[in-house]
Amino acid sequence: MADPRFFTRAGPFSLRELAVIAEAELATDTDTEKSVSDIAALSEATGADISFLDNKLYVSEFTTSSAGACLVRPEYIDRAPADMALLLTEQPYHAYARVASAFYPAQQSRSEVHPTASISDTAVIGAGVCIGPNAVVSDGVEIAGGTEIGGNTTIGAGVKIGNNCQVFSNVTLQCCLIGDRVIVHPGVRIGQDGFGFAMGADGHLKVPQLGRVLIEDDVEIGANSTIDRGAGPDTVIGRGSKIDNLVQIGHNVRLGAGCVIVAQVGISGSTQLGNFVVAGGQVGFAGHLTIGDGAQIAAQSGVAKSIDPGAKMGGTPAQPMNDWLRGVTSLQRLTKRKG
Amino acid sequence: MADPRFFTRAGPFSLRELAVIAEAELATDTDTEKSVSDIAALSEATGADISFLDNKLYVSEFTTSSAGACLVRPEYIDRAPADMALLLTEQPYHAYARVASAFYPAQQSRSEVHPTASISDTAVIGAGVCIGPNAVVSDGVEIAGGTEIGGNTTIGAGVKIGNNCQVFSNVTLQCCLIGDRVIVHPGVRIGQDGFGFAMGADGHLKVPQLGRVLIEDDVEIGANSTIDRGAGPDTVIGRGSKIDNLVQIGHNVRLGAGCVIVAQVGISGSTQLGNFVVAGGQVGFAGHLTIGDGAQIAAQSGVAKSIDPGAKMGGTPAQPMNDWLRGVTSLQRLTKRKG
Amino acid sequence: MADPRFFTRAGPFSLRELAVIAEAELATDTDTEKSVSDIAALSEATGADISFLDNKLYVSEFTTSSAGACLVRPEYIDRAPADMALLLTEQPYHAYARVASAFYPAQQSRSEVHPTASISDTAVIGAGVCIGPNAVVSDGVEIAGGTEIGGNTTIGAGVKIGNNCQVFSNVTLQCCLIGDRVIVHPGVRIGQDGFGFAMGADGHLKVPQLGRVLIEDDVEIGANSTIDRGAGPDTVIGRGSKIDNLVQIGHNVRLGAGCVIVAQVGISGSTQLGNFVVAGGQVGFAGHLTIGDGAQIAAQSGVAKSIDPGAKMGGTPAQPMNDWLRGVTSLQRLTKRKG
Structure with a gap:
């Protein structure tokens, strides 16, 4: 159970209510009015709790769990303990997210x-x-x-x-327009000057940064991340994109919808990410690149060239993931032979 | 045109005034009293705007631009549209920086x-x-x-x-002395304790940090960057150096004049950078190094040894740029052959 | 001498008092009542100052120093100047930390x-x-x-x-419980939501983050670092661990006692570090790993797998340090031969 100093629990909910919330289906012969009072992990749940099974590594915990109810894929019906009520869904983790949000709704502000x-x-x-x-x-x-x-x-x-x-x-x-349902975590800086200088051997001349930052609906931005405003065009974070902590986004960068940018990534000026691009932690992007829809970049990669839609990349400079992994293996083999 | 909610435009200026501001020369037969009311990119400019051509990739946009005036190198005179007034300079981007600052001067504080x-x-x-x-x-x-x-x-x-x-x-x-015309962006932390401990297997003893941070004139420090104070000597950021966002500068570090430190770089304690050193994004410097004047280090490099003046370096551990690039190519070739 | 605008000096102390403070032993025939008024580096110290010799690179500065007293290992007695009082200890840097803290105690708050x-x-x-x-x-x-x-x-x-x-x-x-004698530097963010989403092609569903952050006694956390609260379990920073600036610690991460985490490290969700683990600057840890007690990871490494206790690792993906260094050498040799 979550610490009541920090979290306020709603409920209890009946299984019938939870099935609606979870967008799941109750297994046949379930007592639809049975009351559930909290969420809990499989290994810690009691008869009053609802849990979930998403990762098959936890099937054995599922089979021995005391949870009163569980969100689970239909294929596991036969593995369930006798007393456990089942809420069937192909997306147990999504269903859990909905149920957890029902038990612990975002704090109401005064x-x-x-x-x-x-x-x-x-x-x-x-x-x-x-x-x-x-x-x-x-x-x-x-x-x-x-x-x-x-x-x-x-x-x-x-x-x-x-x-x-x-x-x-x-x-x-500063200098930003923010949409609806946007979450901005502590210490975020949005809209300050980009890093724009006309460089010279006797000093660097500041170039006025005259664009804005546009944050579309349903974006979430992690603690202490920084998003510079555009130099002339705008910096844009597309609808539903999720940005983790300590991420740097340079001037004129554009993220499409639904991007996932893990902690400590840096995106240099004027680079454009398509929709649903995923960048692992500490990835660096050079400037003026185009990253295609759905591209995925492994943690710590250095992206020096544009990337095709759907490509999976890794390494510095980033290559197709399989080439990169093969390179790592080759080097290790070489080291052993010649070392 | 910049969003008037965030930026206040000055002007209009005559071409004569703009030539003085830009430190450029008007082409012969220019109407020196023609009025210009704003800045704009080549592709978006109208007859009332001034634009600039710096990167030759944009020559075709230049030849078809509707801009009333343009900052441009003399070699492109013959490519200009008939109605465009030309302000000639060998440094169009510097000239643009000056003109843009005239149209959009730094907000006057009350x-x-x-x-x-x-x-x-x-x-x-x-x-x-x-x-x-x-x-x-x-x-x-x-x-x-x-x-x-x-x-x-x-x-x-x-x-x-x-x-x-x-x-x-x-x-x-905290504990810092800051010069004139310094710009410190939101969330910057200057002068906190450096990371100094006498380490031990039964605990780490804190070593008092008794130095300061000295920020010389005309320095700019990006959002959420951190500069620790010296342990005994001072941490020094030299005149005119420009530091991007989320950069970490350890205790006793000294930057010379005019350094350019891109986002998410980390400089470990007691490392000294000469004048006009450039470090790309996410570079890491070990402690107690000496980096010569004018050295340039590619993004994401790991600098483990001191670097000679003027050297161009890349990779982890950082090597001369050409060696690093050749190593990357060799490894890729090897992978293809043996993979 | 430290800038009196920022630091208030205590003392003077007699050599007898300083020996007790330093946990050192006075050399025979020392004037135990001799007064010392400040600390200083070997090269700058006067007869009224106490200094220390820890790193043997500085032995020549020691032999010519004017310091009135010095913390030093017994093996260097014969190299000391004639007028220097010696405080003998096997841990001169630890002794210096104690003496410096006596001369410059943490500012008393009103x-x-x-x-x-x-x-x-x-x-x-x-x-x-x-x-x-x-x-x-x-x-x-x-x-x-x-x-x-x-x-x-x-x-x-x-x-x-x-x-x-x-x-x-x-x-x-937010949502945290903090022990005794903990130091939290400016701009730190503790207890915000972890980066938890049920990802999907049509949007990412936020998963409520219902754990806390527990910070044990004697922890120090550097400027602008971020520590997310647990998703269900807690995020825990073990007793005496020292975290540098701009470090990211994800949800459910557990650090044991006495860990040293250098600047800009990122630790992904649910990874567990044992006791006295040392991570160099900019290291990245993948999620759900177990890092054994006393493991040491070189700066900028990418840790993709769990690490045994006491192992020394480097590179991306991280390998045993010697293998990594050999790999670097092999690649450089290859480059020279085939380049």
Whole structure:
């Protein structure tokens, strides 16, 4: 059970309700009104809990689990303990995500503007907005309904934030337009100057950065990540993209929809990622590249050239994944023979 | 045109004025009093805009551009559209930087100390200083004239900041002395303890960090970068050096003048960089190295040994660039043959 | 001498007192009451200073130093200048750490809650706690005696912090329990959501993150580092572990006691480090690995598999250090022959 100091549990729910929430189907002869009071891992669940089996490595835990109910693929029906109620689905992890969100819904903010927040007279604050202590909301800012702004966050002039966003504490926003249901974790910096200089042997001349950052709906941005505004065009983070912690996104970069960018990735200026690109942790992208839809890049790779849609790449400089793995093996063989 | 919510445009300027600003020469028979109202890319410019041609990849856009004026090298005079006024220069990108700065000058701060800022009675605040909401200025801090401090920034006791600096929001400064015209982007941390421990099998003993950070004039430091103070000697960032986002600079590191340090680079303790060293993104430097003037290190390299002045290096461990590239090619050939 | 704007010196101390502090032994015939007023490097010390010799590269500086006293291994007695008092120890650097801490003790905070701090009525604040300007302390927070909270730091509901901790400025804490004598540097983010999604071709479903972060006693966390809370289990940082700047620690990660994690390391979800593991700068760990006690991983390595206790590893993917170094040499030889 989650620590009640930090998480507030809803429920209980009947199996009938949970099947609807999970988008799963109850196995035949299930007591649809049986009550479930919490979620738990297979090995820790009691009769009052619902659990899930997604990874087949955990089948043996499933067969011996005391969970009162379980989200599971139909193929495992025969392996279930006798007393366990089954909610059948081909996507148990997705179903778990929905059930867990029902038991532990995102904390309701108190829709209030804290008296210590510094709010410009020209800011437009929607209904049900929560603004935390010592937050700063500058001239001309617009914050739409249901959005929450954390304590000590600073929002620069003219920034626009959509509905039902969560901007956590100690964030800085400048020169950006943010869509709906966007989550911005603590310490994120959006919209500062890109790294633009006319370099010279006697000094580097600053080039004004005159674009913006556009964050589309349902984006999530991890703690202490940085997204520079465009130099002239905009920097764009496409709908539903998920960015982990300590990621750097340079000026004019464009991410398509549904990208997954793991922690400490760096994307240099003007590189464009298609839709549903996945970049593992600490990957670096050079500037001015085009990365095709659905490309996947292994952790720590260095991407120096554009990548075709759907390609799986690894290494520095990044090559097709199989070539890279073969290269690693070849080098190890060589080392053994000649070492 | 830049979004007026975020950027305030100056001008219009005559071609005569712009030639002076750009340090360029008007082509013969140009109407020197023709008025220009904005900057724009070659492909988007109208007759009221000035554009620039720097990279020869864009010559075809130049020849068909509708821009009223263009900053361009003299060699391209013959390729210009008939109606385009030409401002001739050997450094069109530098000229563009100057013109863009004229049309979009750095925002004028309102020289005021916001009433919610917490300012020590013993702090000395110069003329025309702007201090944002909820900023904290501790005992004995000195801030010289024309400097701007962002909201929610925290300045520790004894810190000294020069003239006309821009310290953005949510920054933390401790134990540092900062020169003139320095730009510190949001979330930067300067002057915290370096990572100094007397390590032992039964625990690690903290070694007091008794140096400072000295930031010389005209330095720029990117969002969420961290610069630790010296252990005994000072950590020094030389005049005009430009540091990108999420860069880590360890204790006792010294950067010469005009260095360019791209995002997510890490420089370990006591390493010294000469003047105008360039480090690509995600490069790592071991400690106690000497990197010569003008050395250039490719992105993601791991620098384990000192580097001669002017050397171009790449790879992990870093080698001369040509050797590294040849090694990559050799390995790929080997893989194909034996794979 | 350390800059008095930033550091307050204690002392002077007699050699007798310093020997006790340093856990060292005075050489015979030393004037035990001789007074020492400061610490200094061998090359800069005067007769009123104490210095130390740890690294044998500095023996020649030792033999010519003007330091009035020196912490040194007994084997160097014969090399000492005639007038230098010797404090003998097998661990001169540890001894120096203790002496430096005596001369420059951690700044005493004024035990006060600044009037601009926003403190919930339900927070419990211990004796001698210092809370800086514009800090935010939310409902149900507990802060034990002698702990200092910096300006503009935001502490979320229910967080618990032990005795004599130092939480610097502009920090964000959520969903975490922190032990005693923990140091949290500026810009650290603890306890935000881990990067947990049920991924899909039509969008990624957020998985609630219901664990906490547990920080054990005597941990130190560097500036702008990020530690995500567990997804269900907790994220744990073991007693006495030292984490440098800009480090990313994913959900469910567990560090044992005394680990040393250098700057910009990334540790993916559910990976477990034993006790006294050392990871060099920019190392990346894949998820769900087990790293044995005392393992050491070279800077920039990519750790893709679990590691045995005591192993020394390097490279991407990480191999035993000797194999990796041999591989590097082989490749360089190959390049020369075939290039």
